[in-house]
Amino acid sequence: LLNLGIGKCKVVVGSPVGKSLDYQKPQLKIATKMPHITRKYFANKAVSIESLKLYGSIELAPLVGLSDAIVDIVETGSTMAQNNLKIDEVIMESNAYLVANKNSFYGKKEQILSLYEQLKKCIKATQ
Template identity: 40%
Template sequence: MNDLTIAMPKGRIFEEAYELFVEAGFDLPKEINDSRKLIVEAPNENIKFILAKPMDVPVYVEHGVADIGIAGKDVLLEQHRDVHELLDLYISKCYIATAGLPNTQMNEIAPRVATKYPTIATNFYKEKGEQVEIIELNGSIELAPMIGLADRIVDIVSTGQTLKENGLVEYEKIVEISSRLIVNPVSYRVKRERIKEFVAQLKNELHKR
């Protein structure tokens, strides 16, 4: 009953979360970082990691195959999964913004916005009282203004270098993003003490930073 299953995305978030866990005193195998396995055990901590795509982490947590997950706030805002957000880990910081070609206005008749975050983009323009056509793309969002597909894009911005290299400029910042610790509601009831101890250990490390 004290075992924990944690869903984590591979890549930058995983690397920063792994470092946080180790610094917080969790005894994790070093080979987790280099493993090609999708399920990795940390027997000394009674923890099992499911390594998944970022967008899939909240799905695993919502359906209870993982007790806990680490997900970007962008994913949580986009999906609205039935999970509890327990802790801001302050890692993988970035933000979502609108961008487009320099010195260009939105088309007044049929403005179009390309993004892989349709929910976030729709809500943003709705709050501004602007009606736009959302074009959902899964990659190379920067192409859309360059080829005339859209007036603006809504995307993650980290350093702004990708926008700059593609001749785009940022127009409006929408929301700050960082990685959050989420939990399945049933797991939080059934494994409450174990999860509270886990969170407390992480909080203790975060307060040192």
Template identity: 45%
Template sequence: MKPLRIALTKGRLEESTVNLFEQIGIDCSAVRNKGRKLILPVGDGLEVVLAKAADVITYVEHGVCDLGVVGKDTIMEKGGSFYEILDLGFGKCRFALAGPVGSDFFSGYSARTIASKYPHVAHSYFESKAMDIRVIKIEGSVELAPLLGLSDAIVDIVETGTTLKENGLAVIETISDVSARLIVNAASMKLRKTEIEALTDRMERSVKLSSVKEERVC
């Protein structure tokens, strides 16, 4: 049988996932020494594919990868047909509405302009509030938009809030917490259920153990 294939989001989520795999006894030396390779064998009967976040979803949706690790931010923005089966507990941040310090974003009746790398998330958030807004998609440093007068506020990923503070912005409201998630192709979940459940059970036990250790430290 062909290896169970899992797509990992390159960068920090890749590193955290490899750490998790090693914690459950999977040999990830090929990924540690990958060079320029993008498809790598790990452990027995498992293969890793390294990809950008949005592509992880695409590969899982189309069944060329059985599983994937991707941030909840990408899932919320891109959507797709797959099972989201496990919160991996790392890559934590949050979606937030942010604007200039001291501004009263929700006052008045005029339509607001929002800048964001995540237009779908922004639209969904303001639809839930029945607010009339215009969203402008920004690819780079979204914090520039209100500073230049392009938007009244931004919807973006926030980790520490340092970048916002340094640019005279502050969180107005948290939209949603974000972390890395394990997703599974719908057909793979039926055809390779035993293998997938065996792997995900091990991952889940390790995630829970790490969570308990964090709570004890805190």
């Protein structure tokens, strides 16, 4: 219903500083918390990958030789930089939106539209 303009982030491919991703390798190892997005992105580029689903600080995977690169969500990229990684490619950008389920919208239309108007005023006031 409304772009809130907050929570801006990107899903990126990152690799160690000083090393470039070798797309000529038979298969790249990519550590990620988002295997579906990762597989789809690299499939569209016709690049064979092994997707390693990890939890926690995936920035460590390339540093310990577990992967060639990572796919992760970043806001500023400072955590990647702190771990000696660079952003190679941006897969997608995102931010927060006000959304409503169709059934809920019809059932609670007045309340949802009231919230929509209040949020819209707040957003305009901060621009």
